Amino acid sequence: MTFLEQVGLAVLHRIDPEQAHDLSHKALRAGVHPGIDPITSPRLQTTLAGIKLANPVGLAAGFDKNATLLAPLSRCGFGFVEVGAVTPRPQPGNPKPRLFRLSEDRAAINRFGFNNEGMNAAAGRLSAHVRTVPVGLNLGANKDSDDRASDFAKVLTRCGASLDFATVNVSSPNTEKLRDLQGKEALGALLSGVITAREALENPIPVFLKIAPDLTDDELADIAAVARETGVDAIIATNTTLSRDGLQSPHRDEKGGLSGVPLFEKSTRVLAKLSVLTDGAIPLVGVGGIESAEQAYAKICAGASAVQLYTALVYHGMSLVQEIATGLDSLLTRDGFASVADAVGSKRSDWL
Secondary structure: OOHHHHHHHHHHOOOOHHHHHHHHHHHHHOOOOOOEOOOOOOOOOEEEOOEEEOOOEEEOOOOOOOOOOHHHHOOEOOOEEEEEEEOOOOEOOOOOOOEEEEHHHOEEEEOOOOOEOOHHHHHHHHHHOOOOOOEEEEEOOOOOOOOHHHHHHHHHHHHHHHOOEEEEEOOOOOOOOHHHHHOHHHHHHHHHHHHHHHHOOOOOOOEEEEEOOOOOHHHHHHHHHHHHHHOOOEEEEOOOEOOOOOOOOOOOOOOOEEEEHHHHHHHHHHHHHHHHHHOOOOOEEEEOOOOOHHHHHHHHHHOOOEEEEOHHHHHHOOHHHHHHHHHHHHHHHHOOOOOHHHHOOOOHHHHO
């Protein structure tokens, strides 16, 4: 972490978390960011569902909900960036306060509820952006929609021409009954509709599925089966958790999804189980609690072809991206791997 980041984070941590989030956006737009191309090396270069990545470290959805930071985020060292979630119509999300910083646990709880400006606003920004780093969009459903399943396809149809991938997000805990769409029958119908919309694009793009960490083994098996049957191109494991085990912060009982360090082990075990269930047929993206190169490497060795982070940036700043990418290169070298792909799943049994 740079001295400037230390000072900036110290200031941001003294104010309301959502205000701090908004100020970090203003800082990025003002040019306060690393200003570097994606960190890369022959070992770090890899592919995810056919998408070429300079490195396997991505930004998770939720930081840039409205695709307003595409240019500065592309200059922070990431191998890929995911924005959103975006819904067909604009919606304000849940009442404030809805974001809580759990400093004692290096974690956060949010209950934003898919607050965003809608697909038309995002589509305009995505189409105007010249992509230098692969960009994905997290697809969401409106809270008051009569047909939530069709909302995902609508957003993909509207924005797909300007994307490298799209993610079906049925795993947010902050939209009532959204996680019900992870059931086998409902998920199959939803994904079939999204895949149909994808095939109608002039240039079809990979479709990812983002799942929750709070699933039983039987539910995970169902999701893996549906993903294979419908032709999903990758699975992101995982979103935030409803668990509050072991938390120290006075905010631990706030409603919403928990992210950050406490999620690391739980999400990595889900990842490893999913790696077994998919048997290499579907690439996986590991998310949840990553704040070091060692943790990113652990996700890869558990079965992830790439990783994403977000909450750790609240505590370590954007320079963490470069630290993780360069650290990954060193860890791959140490263990004799010529590439990221060679390390995927190499220590999966440690998490089963």
